Amino acid sequence: DAKTTQPNSMESNEEEPVHLPCNHSTISGTDYIHWYRQLPSQGPEYVIHGLTSNVNNRMASLAIAEDRKSSTLILHRATLRDAAVYYCILRDVGLNDYGGSQGNLIFGKGTKLSVKP
Amino acid sequence: EAGVAQSPRYKIIEKRQSVAFWCNPISGHATLYWYQQILGQGPKLLIQFQNNGVVDDSQLPKDRFSAERLKGVDSTLKIQPAKLEDSAVYLCASSLTHRPGQGMAGELFFGEGSRLTVL
Numbered sequence: 001d002a003k004t005t006q007p008n009s010m011e012s013n014e015e016e017p018v019h020l021p022c023n024h025s026t027i028s029g030t031d032y033i034h035w036y037r038q039l040p041s042q043g044p045e046y047v048i049h050g051l052t053s054n055v056n057n058r059m060a061s062l063a064i065a066e067d068r069k070s071s072t073l074i075l076h077r078a079t080l081r082d083a084a085v086y087y088c089i090l091r092d093v094g095l096n097d098y099g100g101s102q103g104n105l106i107f108g109k110g111t112k113l114s115v116k117p
Numbered sequence: 118e119a120g121v122a123q124s125p126r127y128k129i130i131e132k133r134q135s136v137a138f139w140c141n142p143i144s145g146h147a148t149l150y151w152y153q154q155i156l157g158q159g160p161k162l163l164i165q166f167q168n169n170g171v172v173d174d175s176q177l178p179k180d181r182f183s184a185e186r187l188k189g190v191d192s193t194l195k196i197q198p199a200k201l202e203d204s205a206v207y208l209c210a211s212s213l214t215h216r217p218g219q220g221m222a223g224e225l226f227f228g229e230g231s232r233l234t235v236l
Contacts, residue, residue, distance in 0.1 A: 034224075042227075044225070044227050045226075045227065104173060107159030
C-alpha cells in the first residue's frame with residue numbers, strides 16, 4: 001500500500017482555520033485519500049475522503065492537488081474539541097474476492113493537532 | 118444507531134496468561150477489523166473478516182493470537198500466552214463495503230477499544 005507523510009504535530013488557535021498537509025507521492029490511480037481523526041482515549045473516526053476533486057462535508061474540507069501527490073485537510077474554525085491525532089490514509093478502491101473492500105486502512109503516526117484557547 | 122461495542126474496556130494480566138476480547142459490530146456491517154494500537158503509534162491491522170471469512174490476517178502473530186467471527190456477527194480476539202509487548206489498546210471496527218461509485222465511503226466505525234496491560 002502507498003505511504004503518506006504528515007508532520008508530527010501542529011498547533012492552532014481556537015476559531016482559526018487549520019490546514020493539515022499530507023504528502024502521498026506514490027499514490028496510484030485507484031487510491032482514495034481518506035482522513036480519520038482520533039480524539040484522546042477514543043477509537044479513530046472518519047472525517048472525509050476524496051479521489052480527485054475537492055470535497056466538503058460538515059466536519060471539514062479536503063483539498064487535493066491536481067497531480068494527487070498531496071492533499072490538505074481544512075478545518076474552517078478549530079475548536080478545542082478538534083484537538084486530536086489526524087491520519088491521512090490511502091485506500092484502494094478495488095474489491096476483494098469476498099466482494100468487500102480490498103484496501104485496508106494502514107495508519108501512520110498522523111499529525112497531533114493542539115488547539116489553544 | 119448503536120455503535121461498535123467492545124469489552125472489556127480494561128484488562129490487566131501477567132505475562133504468559135491468556136486474555137480474550139469481544140466485539141459486536143454495527144448491525145448489517147459485513148466487514149470487521151481488529152487493530153492493535155501501541156502507545157504513541159497509529160493503529161495496526163491484525164485481521165480483517167468479511168462475514169465469517171478471513172480476508173487478511175498477514176499481520177496477526179498466529180503463534181499467540183487467534184480470532185474468530187462465528188456466524189458472521191460478533192468476534193473474539195484471543196492472546197495466549199501474553200507477552201509484555203502485547204500491552205496496547207485493541208480496537209475493533211466494522212464497515213459496509215467501500216463502493217465509491219454508489220456513494221458509499223465504506224468508512225470504518227471504531228469501538229472505544231480494550232486496553233490491555235501485561236505485567
